[in-house]
Each structure stands twice: as C-alpha cells, then as structure tokens.
Amino acid sequence: MSALTIALDVMGGDHGPSVTVPASAQALSLYPQLNLLLVGDELQLKPYLQQYQLFNHPRVRLVHASQVVTMDDKPAYALRHLNDSSMRIALNLLHAGEAHACVSAGNTGALMGMARHVLKLVPGVERPALTTSLPTVSGGKSVLLDLGANVNCTPEHLHQFALMGSVVAESVHGIARPRVALLNIGVEQNKGNEEVREAAARLAVDARVNYTGFIEGDALFAGQADVIVCDGFVGNIALKTAEGMVRLLSQSGAQTRSPYANWLQWLLRRYMRRRLSHLNPDQYNGASLLGLRGIVIKSHGRAEICAFFNAIEQAIAEVDRCLPVQIAQRFESHTYTGA
Amino acid sequence: MSALTIALDVMGGDHGPSVTVPASAQALSLYPQLNLLLVGDELQLKPYLQQYQLFNHPRVRLVHASQVVTMDDKPAYALRHLNDSSMRIALNLLHAGEAHACVSAGNTGALMGMARHVLKLVPGVERPALTTSLPTVSGGKSVLLDLGANVNCTPEHLHQFALMGSVVAESVHGIARPRVALLNIGVEQNKGNEEVREAAARLAVDARVNYTGFIEGDALFAGQADVIVCDGFVGNIALKTAEGMVRLLSQSGAQTRSPYANWLQWLLRRYMRRRLSHLNPDQYNGASLLGLRGIVIKSHGRAEICAFFNAIEQAIAEVDRCLPVQIAQRFESHTYTGA
Incomplete structure (x- = not known):
C-alpha cells in the first residue's frame, strides 16, 4: 500500500x-x-x-x-x-x-x-454520525452532526457526537478547545425536549468537552460554536433548509425588456452567487461517517x-x-x- | 362589542x-x-x-x-x-x-x-399548534406547523395539525383542496422516524386531507405543498435556520477603497434586500395558535x-x-x- x-x-x-x-x-x-x-x-x-x-x-x-x-x-x-x-x-x-x-x-x-x-x-x-463542516459568516468552519444517520438519538448518543465533533474541530480545523453547542428551540435551560436537556446536563460535567450551551437555528452559520450537535432528523432538515434557501436565492430573476435592467440583473446575480459561494452546498460536500x-x-x-x-x-x-x-x-x- | x-x-x-x-x-x-x-x-x-x-x-x-x-x-x-x-x-x-x-x-x-x-x-x-404562512418562490403561501408549541408530537398530533393547516390554507389563502405534506429527511416511504411514518399512514386514509407525501427541508419554500406538517422542534429549527440565512445574506459586505465598487455594492445590496424581502421574517410575522x-x-x-x-x-x-x-x-x- x-x-x-x-x-x-x-x-x-x-x-x-x-x-x-x-x-x-x-x-x-x-x-x-x-x-x-x-x-x-x-x-x-x-x-x-x-x-x-x-x-x-x-x-x-x-x-x-x-x-x-x-x-x-x-x-x-x-x-x-x-x-x-x-x-x-x-x-x-x-x-x-x-x-x-x-x-x-x-x-x-x-x-x-x-x-x-x-x-x-x-x-x-454506539452510533456512527454523519457530519459536515459548515462555513460561517466570519470565514471559519463549524462542525455539524448528526446529519441524518440517526433519526432517534438518546442523550448518550448526542454526548458521543459532541466528543467526536470536538476531535474533528481540533484536528481538521485546528481549533484548540472547540466550543460545543446543542441545537435547540431556545437558549434557556428549560427549553427543548428531554433528550437535548439531558444531553446538556451530561456535557456540562464532561471535562473533555468545552460545552457552551444551546444555540438556535438562526445561529447555525453565525460562527457562535465550533461544534453543533443535534439528532439526525433535525440536522438533516436544518442543513437542507439552508441549502434550499441558497439555491433559491442563486436562481435567476425574470428577464425584462430593458437591456440595461437585464445587464444590471446579470451583474447582481453574479455578485450574489459570489457572495453565496462560500455557503454553497457544493463547497462543503463530503460528509464524514464518524x-x-x-x-x-x-x-x-x-x-x-x-x-x-x-x-x-x-x-x-x-x-x-x-x-x-x-x-x-x-x-x-x-x-x-x-x- | x-x-x-x-x-x-x-x-x-x-x-x-x-x-x-x-x-x-x-x-x-x-x-x-x-x-x-x-x-x-x-x-x-x-x-x-x-x-x-x-x-x-x-x-x-x-x-x-x-x-x-x-x-x-x-x-x-x-x-x-x-x-x-x-x-x-x-x-x-x-x-x-x-x-x-x-x-x-x-x-x-x-x-x-x-x-x-x-x-x-x-x-x-389535543394540542394547539403554532403556525405561520411561508412565502414560496412562486409567489404563493405555504402553511407551516408546528413551529415550537409542541416539542414532542405523536402521529395523532401531526394528523390534527394537518387538518388545522388545511383549514387555514383553504379559508385564509383560498386554496381548494390544499396539498398537505409531511416534512421528513427523505421522500421515500421508509424514511424518517416512526412518528412521521405513522402520521403518513393516517393521513393517507383520511378523506378530509389531500395528503401528497413527504417533502425535504430544501423544498420548504418551493411551493410544492400548501400545508407542511412537522413537530414543533423541527419546525422551529427549520424556520429559524431559514430566517438566519436571509438575515445573513441581507447584511452588508465590507467597504472597499473604490467609490465605484462601494456604489456597486450598495446597489447590489439594495437589489438583494428587495429580492429577499418576500422571504423576510418581518413580512410573515404573526404565528397563529391554532x-x-x-x-x-x-x-x-x-x-x-x-x-x-x-x-x-x-x-x-x-x-x-x-x-x-x-x-x-x-x-x-x-x-x-x-x-
């Protein structure tokens, strides 16, 4: 070999x-x-x-x-x-x-x-996790897992995902003591389902993980965490929703009669594609089975x-x-x- | 009164x-x-x-x-x-x-x-649902529920959400026999968790609902369904992920030294905001507790x-x-x- x-x-x-x-x-x-x-x-x-x-x-x-x-x-x-x-x-x-x-x-x-x-x-x-590295606004990367390998996750599974995600953030992205967050429907301690709340309790007492708390869907690309943990059902839908939005916005608008307006639109679309390019799913293709x-x-x-x-x-x-x-x-x- | x-x-x-x-x-x-x-x-x-x-x-x-x-x-x-x-x-x-x-x-x-x-x-x-009407690419509206009122949902709850969502699509958006879809991590029958699959089986045999199958996160704004049903955990995260993406893309880019480039950027941002405006969370604020x-x-x-x-x-x-x-x-x- x-x-x-x-x-x-x-x-x-x-x-x-x-x-x-x-x-x-x-x-x-x-x-x-x-x-x-x-x-x-x-x-x-x-x-x-x-x-x-x-x-x-x-x-x-x-x-x-x-x-x-x-x-x-x-x-x-x-x-x-x-x-x-x-x-x-x-x-x-x-x-x-x-x-x-x-x-x-x-x-x-x-x-x-x-x-x-x-x-x-x-x-x-106990369960392999599908993971990818999302680009963030600040130009960094966040590790997101699971993306659909596991539709039902126990708090133990989420805990294990956090450990595996931390290793990826450290060794692939070179981040020392990566910040780990759980994806939830609110940032307050009492928010979310039992699995997420119990996973939070487990992560808070594991010295191997730098757990920072919950984050919401609108912070997914904000670079607030280096590792974002969720079950595969939620991760898959969040990622695909974001992808769908990018694809939607990169689509071309309707042609008009004015050549000037068409030129402007073409210019704007080109700019938009460039602005979106680092969030383009093609750019972060390759999900690891951890x-x-x-x-x-x-x-x-x-x-x-x-x-x-x-x-x-x-x-x-x-x-x-x-x-x-x-x-x-x-x-x-x-x-x-x-x- | x-x-x-x-x-x-x-x-x-x-x-x-x-x-x-x-x-x-x-x-x-x-x-x-x-x-x-x-x-x-x-x-x-x-x-x-x-x-x-x-x-x-x-x-x-x-x-x-x-x-x-x-x-x-x-x-x-x-x-x-x-x-x-x-x-x-x-x-x-x-x-x-x-x-x-x-x-x-x-x-x-x-x-x-x-x-x-x-x-x-x-x-x-059995459970009230939080719902909103999403704008679609084609200029229509899709009713999305639940958005976070219920973090854990049984198939019966999802079935009830489908019924309530259909009423909203009919009477508020004027759509006859609205197409109802379940949000899932794949479109094939065997995909997803037990709740979603069992809800699909229930909806398929309820003549009051025009059930059309599963849709994925990237189709959320595509107008493929008039009513999109999911549990509150998933719905909240999907909606907020989409919102975060829109907000992110409406943000301004960095200023450059060239006045021409800055003008072009300003123009492009303005265009982008307009293109994004119908997807702006502000425009569809107002979630009904159904x-x-x-x-x-x-x-x-x-x-x-x-x-x-x-x-x-x-x-x-x-x-x-x-x-x-x-x-x-x-x-x-x-x-x-x-x-």
Whole structure:
C-alpha cells in the first residue's frame, strides 16, 4: 500500500462515472501522492477512464464490481444481497488495509449499514454520525452532526457526537478547545425536549468537552460554536433548509425588456452567487461517517464534479489526521487533554 | 362589542409599547372598522399613546394591567402567579367576548399555557399548534406547523395539525383542496422516524386531507405543498435556520477603497434586500395558535413596528374567516367536503 490510497465507489450518486471519474482525474493531478482504487463496472467505466486519461494510469487501479446499490435499495437488502456492489467492495478494500479511506455518493442508509458491518465501531461509540463542516459568516468552519444517520438519538448518543465533533474541530480545523453547542428551540435551560436537556446536563460535567450551551437555528452559520450537535432528523432538515434557501436565492430573476435592467440583473446575480459561494452546498460536500474504525466519506448524491472532488479532498484531510485513531483516543481518555 | 375588536398585549416582546403602540396607530388608520383594547401598564403607556395620538382615540380603550410576563417566566409560574399580567388580561377579554382576537409578542410558552387554560381547545384537538404562512418562490403561501408549541408530537398530533393547516390554507389563502405534506429527511416511504411514518399512514386514509407525501427541508419554500406538517422542534429549527440565512445574506459586505465598487455594492445590496424581502421574517410575522376556541396571534418577540402590524393584520384576517369555527367544523366532519 502506498502513501495515500483511497477507494472510490465510482458507480454511486445520481451521475455515476460521468462525475466520479473526472473528479478522480482532478484529484490525481493535484495530489501527486494520491493513489485511487476505482471500484465499479469495468465495461461501463472504460470509456470514461480513456476519456480522462486514467486508463493504465500508474496511480489508478480499476476494481471490478458486478453490482450497484441503487437509491431505492433498503439498507438491510443491500447488506444481505449486494456483496459484489461497488460500495461494498470499496469498503472491503478499506477494511483489508488496501485503502486508507473510502468515498461514495451512493445510498446513505446502505453506506451506513455496510460501513458499520464491515468496519465496526470505535469502542465507546454506539452510533456512527454523519457530519459536515459548515462555513460561517466570519470565514471559519463549524462542525455539524448528526446529519441524518440517526433519526432517534438518546442523550448518550448526542454526548458521543459532541466528543467526536470536538476531535474533528481540533484536528481538521485546528481549533484548540472547540466550543460545543446543542441545537435547540431556545437558549434557556428549560427549553427543548428531554433528550437535548439531558444531553446538556451530561456535557456540562464532561471535562473533555468545552460545552457552551444551546444555540438556535438562526445561529447555525453565525460562527457562535465550533461544534453543533443535534439528532439526525433535525440536522438533516436544518442543513437542507439552508441549502434550499441558497439555491433559491442563486436562481435567476425574470428577464425584462430593458437591456440595461437585464445587464444590471446579470451583474447582481453574479455578485450574489459570489457572495453565496462560500455557503454553497457544493463547497462543503463530503460528509464524514464518524465513529467507525476507518474513514468513510459520503458525498451528496447530486454532487457535480467539483463537489465530488471536495469529498475526495475531505478524505485526504482525514487520512492526514488519522481521525479514527484520534476519536478512539478521545473515547479512552477520561480527562480533556486539549488539541 | 363593535364590528371588529382586538385585544393587544402591548407590554410583550423585546420592545414593548415603543413598537406595539405605533403599530396599533398604523392598524387603526388603515382599518376604519378596527377597535383596539390596549392592555398594559397605564403609566408606562400614556406617553406613547399621546405621542401617537391614541389617547382618547374613539376606537381605543386602555385596559390597565399591573403585571408583565417576562421572557424568563416559566409557563407554569405565569399561569399561577401572573393573573394581572397584560397577556392574561388580553386573553380574558377575548374569552369574555369583549374582543374577537388577541395579539401578543410575549413569552410563547406562557401564551400557549394561558391561552389553553383560559380559552380551552376545540373538541378533537389535543394540542394547539403554532403556525405561520411561508412565502414560496412562486409567489404563493405555504402553511407551516408546528413551529415550537409542541416539542414532542405523536402521529395523532401531526394528523390534527394537518387538518388545522388545511383549514387555514383553504379559508385564509383560498386554496381548494390544499396539498398537505409531511416534512421528513427523505421522500421515500421508509424514511424518517416512526412518528412521521405513522402520521403518513393516517393521513393517507383520511378523506378530509389531500395528503401528497413527504417533502425535504430544501423544498420548504418551493411551493410544492400548501400545508407542511412537522413537530414543533423541527419546525422551529427549520424556520429559524431559514430566517438566519436571509438575515445573513441581507447584511452588508465590507467597504472597499473604490467609490465605484462601494456604489456597486450598495446597489447590489439594495437589489438583494428587495429580492429577499418576500422571504423576510418581518413580512410573515404573526404565528397563529391554532386549535383554541378563540383567535390568538403570537408575534415574534423581536418584531419591529411593521412586523407587529403584520401580526395585527393576521388577526383581522382570521376574525374575518371565523377560523376557530371552521376548524371545529372540520374536526366534526367525517368526510372531506372541500373548501
């Protein structure tokens, strides 16, 4: 195994190889130490590999997979019957030590189930969490988790998410003693449901976490916390609401009859896109499945080339920081030791 | 009692009478049939009433209240000990038939608790729901509920919210057979938590509701549904996330050295504000507390004059449509009868 090898499920996502292959080519040209295991249907992949000069590329290995996990496949079905799928084989390669990380844009539930089955959890973690780093107004990053891996969370789960999120904020974003907040419907102590209130009580007495209190939805991008913890149902809806709003505002307005007005509108739209660009979902594509004994990155199913490339970069960054090892150490330690 | 009388808790909200009194003056000048019962501390109110020519106004009656519910008061405390608060007296006036509706920008939990205690629920409704009408991209409106009145909801509660939301969409927005959707983390049948899935099963077999399926957070403003149902925890966070995003994008950028660039920026900000204006929280301020035997409108605590005025207008619209009567009729009927 070379310095840095990533196994890619090239068949996953809405666009499959037409997005994953050019994104791979981009990553290979920018990261000279990077090796890729492209897992997918050989016949389907070949024309793309030829088109992007990845056929017989010294740092690319094509690994054939006869099956594909579709978006409609239930996790249990995928786990039982799709053992020769590109997703499963990519995870197997990671587990076998042939790759340092795995990236897929496929079915989230199936990826979760398979990853948990193949890789197993870090001791102390009861549930893996899907997490992403949101851009903040101040130009920083906030780690948000969970994004939909767990629809029902106990206070213990939320507590564990806070620990894992803190490790990401420290080691990936370089923040010493990251501020951890719980997403809630008010900032007062008595607000919210039982799970959130009990999680707050647990976090307040854990010296490994720099817990700062509740924050509300309108502070999500405000940079008030470095780690924002919530259950997967809430996190998924909050993130998608924000994404929908950005997409809505980047859409073009109606054309008018005046060429001057049209020009002004074009100018304004361009400006708006630029102002919005750092909040664009494409820019922060690549959600990590934290808590596993291996690095698994879930790309958005809709991801375009640039977004899928970002997911590969996310994997590289986590390999660089040995994230699973750090998370395991944090769960072993009983006192907070800093970044 | 005259044609249209509204009881206002003028002490509520972050700004109190400095916002509620000018908003009242605006409403009185625009609605000649409107009478207002301004409930609050007489001494504190007088200067404001004089300033806005509402002192001895023929359509204004000042009702003294010696107490105020603060944002920190717990609902149970407010219910037991703040019987002479402006909020409580405004609700009492509604209950006594002296007003047709009540508007307050005060503590949501206290307002909920007091309103439920004073007015009681419509038969068949187990929990009142906080609801607002979101503007959609297509220029329409979607009714969103619950917004935070209920942090934990059973499938039965969500079902009842769907019924109440349908009545609002029909009678306030004039939509025949409004499309009802459940907010979820995916559109496939197996997605989400048990509550949402069971609510979906109930709605699918209720002929009174035109249930169309799940929608995700990014479709919140897309106009895909006329009524969007979720529990109060999720609804509150989704709405506030969207609000935070709009506020964030309306903020000004950094000043540059070039006067031309600054002018362009100013122009662009102005355009952006206009594009965003119909999504501005101020424009849809005024959340209805549905399911009560009376019309209660909760204004945002941060509401400015224009926003509080919108809340008064919301009350007027609901009085016009006899909303509580219509909701009661819908819960009595066993088959859907249309708008």
